Amino acid sequence: MANTTTDQAAADAANLLLRLGLVVAFVVAPLALLLSQRSIFILTPIAGALILAGGMVLAPRMRMHEVFAFLVSPIGLAAMFLAIWALASLLWTPFPAEAAPRLLKIFSTFLCVLPVAASLPARSKAANLYLLPLGVALTAFGAIFLNMTFSSDGGEGEDNETMIRAAEAMLLLLWPALAATALRNRLTLSVSLGIVALTAAISVHVPAALAATGLAALVLATAWTDAPRAGRWVGGVFAACFIFAPALPLLLGPFFGAEAPGPLQGLKIWNGMIVNDGVRMLTGHGFNFVGSGFSRGYLPAQASHSLLFEAWTDLGLIGALSGGALIYLCFKTAAAESQRLAPFWLGGLTYVAAMGVFGAATLQLWWITALALGLGAFALATRGDYKTDRPTAPKRLA
Structure with a gap:
């Protein structure tokens, strides 16, 4: 008793x-x-x-076994590959003293979510x-x-x-x-x-968050009828955005001058970087190059703040491919939830992905912590x- x-x-x-x-x-x-x-x-x-x-x-x-099951799932493996590649890029980033602590904070934030959720x-x-x-x-x-x-x-x-x-x-x-x-x-x-x-x-x-919310609401409405199909299509679109992002500045960047509005100037700046990067298009300049570049003045304020620009510039083609695969797998897995939950998972993922594409919130630490929440x-x-x-x-x- x-x-x-x-x-x-x-x-x-x-x-x-x-x-x-x-x-x-x-x-x-x-x-x-x-x-x-x-x-x-x-x-x-x-x-x-x-x-x-x-x-x-x-x-x-x-259910700690769920943590290990997640780590060996397709999403977990894709996330670990992206993390390992970001860690390896510290070898050639020009700002390792700033990049290493930032990467450690991002890793620790997401890793803590797993046992807490379990x-x-x-x-x-x-x-x-x-x-x-x-x-x-x-x-x-x-x-x-x-x-x-x-x-x-x-x-x-x-x-x-x-x-x-x-x-x-x-x-x-x-x-x-x-x-x-x-x-x-x-x-x-x-x-x-x-x-x-x-x-x-x-x-x-x-405005950017409201636009992302509107897009997420549209995906949610679509997912009510066929969540798996909506997940595949929307995940495929965002994955394509990651993989083929440099095509837009390559095609349109040369046509804009110094008088162009801010976002169009960003395309022109990115075009110049692509032309001059060479092998860096494959490996990137190293994790946190864009973040440190803005704070140190190496990148002009008119440069793109989109996660697409940050992924390609920091981690190159390999990072963009792994990031595209990760986001596609996230949408596909979310769509496999129950019919009552899948639309909201897809809506939330769409909001996060759209915010990254719009450049409203990328790898800022406050946003990473909000993602953990x-x-x-x-x-x-x-x-x-x-x-x-x-x-x-x-x-x-x-």
Whole structure:
């Protein structure tokens, strides 16, 4: 009897740690990002530690074998190849002192997602699922309120930049939040949440994120009827964008002069780099060349900020091919989820991929951390799809 009481107390404490970690991750962190970009780097590890601590106590519910299964899956192998190639490129990057710590932070962020996701319960409780829409709704209302306050005070600059990033992260978390409400058959809540989030994004003025959201919504609508086909087509389009990205500057770049608008000047700059790169088109200039190039002034501000430009310039053809393969496999795997979940997975992936193509968020560390939060949110929502049917009563034998 004493052992049973002790075990129950330990389980209650573990569930409390788990709930607290989920609150910090999906409610407190998005809200805090409205006020400080640094907050996401502090709160996300705290949330992960709380969730992992709760999962370690609830050891039978942890499925660490899923971590190893993921690593040897096609997605895991493609991700590891890309990571190894990025690591190898540190040998020839001109800024190794800046590139190595940045690459280590990206690796550690994504690697920490695996054990944290594995420590989540096999079945997400409704109370935990509703934390996802709660966090998005509170962040949206906070963004609207702060935007009205800063507008009346004439605030500009750093505060506005912080709110833009918070709005972009909020729209990322919108997709798992919509998945959670859909699993609970809360259509009215889903529609209301989408309206509030879009209103906040419009008030903050994030055109690239809104365009990515519109594209993701179109993919979601298409996936309702045939998710596997939508996954193959959309994944193929984004993979082609990665692989054939230099074709656009090669064909159009020579026709633009110094008076051309910013994005067109970016094509001209990229054209000049392609012509002069030679073997670097195969190997790239090394990880973080673009990031350090912008900060050190080696690259003009008019150069492209797209993830396509960064992938080709940093990692070359090999990096672009592996990146294209990885994104295609991600879409294909997302489309294989249940019919209730696959559209939202595809919508979220489309939003992330489109943001990279548009250049709104690439390998900035705050965005990498937001992606980790998004993956954790999707893992939580996916565990809310029990994939079980009510058994039917057996028919009487004649």
